[in-house]
Every structure is written in structure tokens, then in C-alpha cells.
Amino acid sequence: MTALLAERAAEVVSAAQQLLTKRMGAPVKLSDPIELSGSGRTTVLRVRVSENAFSLPRTLIIKQVRGSAEDRHTGGLAPGVASIDSAFLREAVSYQFTTALSREQRPGAYLIAHSLPDKLLILSDLGENSSITAVLQSGAEPATRNGLMAFAQALGRMHAATVGREADFVALLRRVDVVHRVDGIAQQAEAAISEVPGMLQRELGIEVPGEIAERIVRGNRLFSAGRFRAFSPSDLCPDNVILNEEGARFLDYEWGGFRDATLDIAYALVSFPGCLCDFELSRERGQQMVEAWRSEVVGVWQSLADDDVLAERILEARLIWVWLSTYWFLPADHARIAAAREHGLSVPRSEALINRWAALAEDARCTGDDAIGDFAEDVSAMLEERWSE
Secondary structure, three states: OOHHHHHHHHHHHHHHHHHHHHHHOOOEEEEEEEEOOOOOOEEEEEEEEEEEOOOOOOEEEEEEEOOOOOOEOOOOOOOOOOEHHHHHHHHHHHHHHHHOOOOOOOOOOOEEEEEOOOOEEEEEOOOOOEEHHHHHHHOOOOHHHHHHHHHHHHHHHHHHHHOOOHHHHHHHHHHHOHHHHOOHHHHHHHHHHHHHHHHHHHHHOOOOOHHHHHHHHHHHHHHOOOOOEEEEOOOOOHHHEEEEOOEEEEOOOOOOEEEEOHHHHHHHHOOOOOOOEOOOOOHHHHHHHHHHHHHHHOOOOHHHHOHHHHHHHHHHHHHHHHHHHHHHHOOOOHHHHHHOOOOOOEOOHHHHHHHHHHHHHHHHHHHOOHHHHHHHHHHHHHHHHHHHO
């Protein structure tokens, strides 16, 4: 750890000690900070509880966000749309909400203490784990299959456990600031509806048929409505999913909120559209993931037992994610491209977009939807032609 990082870590540990001491009513001493994954605006540490008059866990995770309300969020999922304050408030509320779930239903760490003024979270430690990025990058079987199945099952358990609890989440948001009830991803989806047709015309010479435009509008409603609403961490890029002895667990709730749950399972099928990553997910493996997810949620959403209904809903969610991915990465916008999280699955934006439209076309064909199939094939072919010049 560099001198600058060590100084920053000492400040974060000191703030966490003060917060825990105030909450517990007795001194708490933390030691041995280890820096974990973070970004330029966050410090994430694992610390040991060396002095503790109460039954705190032996190790804790501390996350502190820095920056003013004017700073802009530049995470992989949605470049440049919300201030750090907004992202922190939503993450704090999301952890409060999920901590209230039973241990078996909780999708990730639980919240031990937090300070809104200090933008500080103290969380339980999920222990030894591996990121799903590393598992997918290795390509080893059966680890890859098991990791993806665990991911899909964990999504389903989280969705089934939070159906009908949106009012509780909104109430928590109201307690911090009603302004931050706005979903930044939903805002970007709205912008994409109007802007992507022009992008496709300028960049590829493709006109968007009226039927496709109508389908995009319907798909966009999944962010604000939909028949299958449940809680989602929203930023489900691979670095935010870990595997441990309990299965798949989710990190980073800065975009947490309620939306149609089919968006989450489709997010993986589209190779994590908020990041510039790509991995070989066969249609057979994708179907296995969908079945693993369905097995967890069909008890609360009986209509998903119908294969046709399920396929239609998944295709609709895939379409809006590919549309959003195009909005984020088709323009040669260096700020947006740089904001996308880089990891072992990252590929050039040309490869990511070509593959996502091609995979959408294949899924549409298998579902019997020729309108989306034809359009997606045209876009994929024109993208390939453009970037082969």
C-alpha cells in the first residue's frame, strides 16, 4: 500500500471506529486494513476488530465514498448520470432494505452501521471468495457452469424474497431524500428511446421500423413497471458478483431499486451490457441459466411456468439491454468508453456490439420473432461492415 493509500486508509479506519464506538456505546478498535477493490472515488477496506466489547464479527468491510454532490458517477453500468451523493444514498438504503431480509434471503453483505454525512458504510465480511469474472475468464468446466447456475439461482431467490416489498424500499428512500427516488438507469433508457434511432441512421444508415420502435417503448417500461417487479442491485457486471461457500453473492448497490426481474436475468444473457465485456455463452447454457432462475421465481409468478410467456418476456428484456448498450457505446465517446469497467472479460466496443446484436437475432429467431430477428441481423451486419473498413 502506497503512502497516500495508507494515509487514506487510516482516515477511513478512524472514521469507522468513531461511528462504531458511538453506535455501541463503548470503544471499538479496528486494525490491519487491507485494501479491496474500489475506484478513484471509493475506498474499500477489510479490517480486523481487535478490541470489541460486543459481538461484532471478527472482520468487517468498510466502504467510504469521496467527492462533492457535483461529482459524477462514472461506474460501468451507466456512465455519467448521477452524483456520488445520489449513488451513496441509494446504496445505503439498499443495504438497509436487504439487511431486513432473513439471512437465507439476503443477496449479499448486511449493514452493520452507516453515516450519511460521512458517506460511510460498515458491512459484514463475505469471507473468502472469487469473482465470477475470474471464473468466466478461466473457461474451466464445471466451474464456469456452476458459477453461472449459482448466479441465476441467487438472482431468483432475491427476486422471490422481495416481491411485493417495493413500498418498504420507497419508504426508506423518502427518509433520506425524495429527490433520490429517481432511477438513473431508467432515465438513460428514456434517452435511448429518442437518441438511438438517430445514431443508427447516422452511423449505419439503418432506419428503425415502427414496429421495433414500439417494442423498444414497451421494453423500456420494464424499468418503471412490468409484471414481475422485485429488488435488483442493478449493477450486475461480473466484478460485482462473487462466489463463496454460500453460492453467488452481490456487491455494490449504488443503483439498487425495484424493476422488472426479467431485466436481471437478461443482463447476463446479453454479456453484461453496462460493461464492454463478452464471453461465449451458448444458447444452451443461457437456457440453463433461465431455467435455474425460473425454478426460484415460478412459485411467486406462476405465469412464468408457460414457456411462451417466459421466452417473450426474456426477449423483450434482451432487446432493451442491447438498445441501451448501443446508446452507451456506439458513439465514439471516449468518456463513456473509458467509464466502462475494465476486467478480464473486456473486449473492444466493436466486438461487444456486433456480438450482442447477433445473439439477439439468434434468440429472436429461436423464439419465432422474425421482426426482431431481421432487424437485429441487419444491425449486426452493418456494424461488422462499418468496423471492417
